[in-house]
Amino acid sequence: MNDAHGTRWGPVSELLPQELRVLVAVAESGGFSAAAAALGLTQSAVSHSVRGSEAKLGAVLFVRGRSGASPTPAGERAIGHARRILRLYEVMGAEVRGTGRSAPGGDGLTGVLRIAAFRSAALHLLPPALERLTARHPGLRPEVRVVRELGAGTAGEVAAGRADLGIATLGGPDETPPGLLTGVLAEEAYALVHPAGHPDPKALPLLDWDENCGSYTRAWWREQDWIPRATVKAEDDGMVLTMVGRGLGMAILPELSLREAGEAVQITDLGPRRPLRRVGYVTTPESAASLAVRALIRELRSEKG
Template identity: 70%
Template sequence: MAAADLAPQELRVLVAVADEGGFSSAAVRLGATQSAVSHAVRGIERKLGAVLFERGRFGARPTPAGERAAAHARRVLRMLEAMAADVRGADTGEIAGRLRIAAFRSAALHLLPPALERLAALHPGVEVTVAVVREVGPGTAGEVAAGRADLGIATFGDTPALPAGLIGGVLLEEPYSLVHPAGNPAPRTLPLVDWTENCGSYTRDWWAAQDWIPAATVTAEDDGAVLAMVGSGLGMAIMPALSLAAAPPAVEITDLGPGRPYRSIGYATTPELAATSAVRALIRILRSLGRSTPERAKAQLRAV
């Protein structure tokens, strides 16, 4: 027997054990017995020719092979579900079914809502879930690669670097600005407030060349906390346009000039999911909104 002989139920067992971290909790999730789950996992391992889980008192932890197998299993199961939804809508043209999105915080707050509002108006049968994921480490693209999301809203460097097996594209480029307490006469002399997700590879060279930017005095959890701290007079920050979409009146936004850095925001998905109706529909909407977002950001900056 080989991997091609794996049945959908075996894939569900594999995913449940990987997600739950143990055979007993996976059995509860699947409505099966622990022995049946353990037996199924041994059969899967024989078919794949690899040890997928480390067993112990801690439960069952996926090995590197197990992590990869679980990611493939999630994606295969998701495609079976997407196939059913697409086939049902083939004659009517109706787009329906689940759509799972992973997005970093500012994209979830300011980029996705108008896109999802338009998607709901055009295709009310699409059921959307959004997971807010920190853009650190694997980030949103990693959620897609692991099979936990259909589409990720991701930040890119100079060229989109996606995990193997994913495709994507840039939706918009947003400028960085200096953010400081309103009315401060010398904002560049203030301490720096920063957060972990800020200043990726797309701004690192620019950042290093600015001798007026000190090391961060305060590191916050996210960009919303940074804005609150800046508004309270604790320092200045350098932030991208999406993070400033709901900037409070207590902060002032200053253009960094013609050499300002930019951040690219794009989408990541799998080639298979990119061919499904729901993912295609959302990408079209996001591209349309992406073309207008830079102008909105410029208008906001001019207004300040």
């Protein structure tokens, strides 16, 4: 079979683990030479491996240029799968070794558990769950990265194979990459936040941040003729809350963000039709079957209860 460039592709066949590692290294280092140095290979060996992978998959995976190599859309998908497959090898080894060392009836969970979470979830939702998880499974080493809920967000980190589980704001079905599993952990209401004691908080300027634009608030927001256009955009919800406490404006924030509220701010209920957002986990089918991710989901659900 030939592509539009006249390249002849063979039937799709399996990539070897080393070929997967090469693809990931090229993507993460941005070039064949850097990937070769990272892997202890020659540049020609890396180039040969990538060409072989492209022939097996029947697609061009990288755009080559003087400045390096960047993944094509097909390459992005392939690299995400490569990371996830390589992660399965790691999980298999950790679970088998842990089972072999565990006491009768134990699970012997060991190894790294990679988690991506947006800021307020990383501050308030994850710590109690991780405290219980590591107390029950001292061999587990959670690694948490804070990811902004913009663009692909935490779900994108999971799809790309950079996280085993993400804590995400869940919207409509089209907002989660296909092939991922989700579960709701909490539903939280938004409230009006303003300087304590202010006589007319709705007359204040609106403070906002870029992540506060999900489908869970858009429809409600459009119906409110009292909400002005945001005059100040902050980096995150924590900064918004601080600025409200300084008397610089009012804001509309979800419950997780309000856990940081101090005496300088006042929280006012927005009524029975107030906007809500769902916070949940996102993972892959293969990670959902792993013992460590299943244990973390149990702890997150017990936090919900």
